[in-house]
Amino acid sequence: MAFIKDIGVYLGEEVELKGWAYNFRSSGKIFFLQLRDGSGRVQVVYSNASIPEDQWNALQTLRIESSVVVHGKVKEDSRSPSGFELDGVSFEIVQLAGEEYPISKKEHGPDFLLDERHLWLRSERQWAILRVRDRIITSTYEWMHENGFVKFDTPILTPTSCEGTTELFEMDYFDDGVKAYLAQSGQLYLEAGIMSLGRAFDFGPVFRAEKSKTRRHLTEFWMMDAEAAFVEHDENMKIQEELIVRIVKDVLEKNSSELKVLERDIEPLKKVLAPFVRLTHVQAIEKLRGLGSDIGDRADLGADDETLLTQQFDRPIFIEKYPAEVKAFYMKRDPNAPNLVLNNDLLAPEGYGEIIGGSQREDDLDTLLQRMKEHNLPLEPFEWYVDLRRFGSVPHSGFGFGLERIVGWICGLHHVRETIPFPRMINRLKP
């Protein structure tokens, strides 16, 4: 048995392929089968003269999405997406699909498609997205390991929250009144990890019980948090830049056929090169005002502001040094402007907006305690985190990237719901 992705290796030979009937048409004595096997798609051409009559008759009963086994001789075909096609020599149905495959070539609404997500995944666009997602994950692991980061799996079940207690999923942790909360980020735990490992990353699901229904929000999504000891603000941005450049380069090189399926214009992706645009928050506000926005001097950027900004540049944009009051307690202040923090967001171009948030972390014990007081955070649940500043504190920085937003951007998707196998939203927990 061979896989379609390797078909070129068998040029001129007969191969066995196992997969599903993606599409087919017949012109009397010739039958064209579009076969997919998960690794790719190829056309198998049968003529009624070249296969046994019972197999030719079986072809006439075929239905979309039936599972099949075929044998055929591999030949080159420049019109085919794979570059090859098969002269079919045998055909066998493994299971004849039911008559009413729910997903047809006509347009379906998103709710219907999400109800049928387990089948919708088989459509070529969804298949392509899943493969690009896998590539982004793989490139991330590769780059992180090449650069000395160790995978450090932070807990999902936590006794408290990282950035305040709103939008948390809560549950009973066994019987004695203890509550557990699903993690929104692994960052604080990762800070403990780097004091052992120097550099560490986590990459797993995080949860936000947000009631917002937007095209950029899921209640369950995958986040990659990275953290590094002895890395300060500027180097932190450099790390983010290199990682994103690498991811885009790998997808362009290794997933060109998937991007073609998605009809993704790759010209904007080719421009994702270092150095990215760098704006301070002050500069970003100025620019937005010049573009007609009425955003306040010390406001955080909203989704519309981000979209507006990204339309001005053809590269990703770092926005750094936000007003401290709109950001989290653990961010280190800018020594040159103590009402600003040494943080950055990274906005993807073409209107996609925020894909990364990062910062240098406050490493001074007394300052951190002061910040927690200002943010009305109780000390007890954070004692362990404060300990990291008591015993061998070091300058350190980190960031978190939202996998689904990166997949959405690179694949050129309008809605984040197509970026994950089984999306979870406020009104969607099935299938």
Next chain:
Amino acid sequence: MAFIKDIGVYLGEEVELKGWAYNFRSSGKIFFLQLRDGSGRVQVVYSNASIPEDQWNALQTLRIESSVVVHGKVKEDSRSPSGFELDGVSFEIVQLAGEEYPISKKEHGPDFLLDERHLWLRSERQWAILRVRDRIITSTYEWMHENGFVKFDTPILTPTSCEGTTELFEMDYFDDGVKAYLAQSGQLYLEAGIMSLGRAFDFGPVFRAEKSKTRRHLTEFWMMDAEAAFVEHDENMKIQEELIVRIVKDVLEKNSSELKVLERDIEPLKKVLAPFVRLTHVQAIEKLRGLGSDIGDRADLGADDETLLTQQFDRPIFIEKYPAEVKAFYMKRDPNAPNLVLNNDLLAPEGYGEIIGGSQREDDLDTLLQRMKEHNLPLEPFEWYVDLRRFGSVPHSGFGFGLERIVGWICGLHHVRETIPFPRMINRLKP
């Protein structure tokens, strides 16, 4: 700045290292500093003649786990674990650690160490375990990708459970009475994934609200589920065998210094080669009875049975074809013995026991519906799963491995609590 792992590259040169004081001792005019930086550990030797007086004085104030920056000249030293040591030429304290670092060289109880887990992670044994864990994860990704498996992230928030409804963490999913449950396995979703991708794997946290307190149980742990279309029972075991052989080989080759820290006897690991031992359930029961067990003919194996069996062989053991009544509804029956299923467990040697469970899945629509009836499973929540047998069903198989059990075995640990950064157990949700 250099990393200790690369120190050999700088032989004869002066380097800057940043890290933590792991240990130190002074003999009058010579000061020996054990420096760790997350990538490794190296000794820096200072003499009072070779560094400025204020820096020599700073050395005398040093405390364990203080963060420091050193400069020194790299020279070979055969007694050192890294093979090198540094002639120190400068020394600077970044932050002097507090006086009472909680973890000393003396013995501490497990509860104390788990309370201080954020600091305990820095001890050399814990550091070594974290690095072996990372290597096992990395080798798994590499092998899966090399063999055509695509990462497919299955959901954590699910409307129902995979294998029955006990031992599930439950929570409210927003306001309208909908309950969500934390996934115990991604398998059923992965079966939908392979109908698109051919071969797929997930690798993420899963949850069991088990009340058992044993050295092999966590409430949150990481599972790698793999699933492949057109793969039957024997090939499924072959895949598991190759993956485990690869993981052990990689750890032996790339983490020898970590295994040394852990004082792991590597001779048993070197014997982890194909082919693994294969026993049917019937043969395993016979063998256990011969060893004095009173296990019943059609019983599942308990932890003690597993330990007993693994002591008889020096390789991992497949136990296949269990009685259907002790296994899950989705397992395919053995056509030659319809009261058995085409499943396998894989037991790690040296008493470690089960690390993998796998099976061929039932792919016939009517048989699956019949099994669900026998298991009293409602149809509605599984309609999507049943759909996979309606539209292009194929023979397929898969398995799930428990990362922490594999880490525990390869590192030679007694308790699974040391195999994950922040373990969660029935009485442990902090820090």
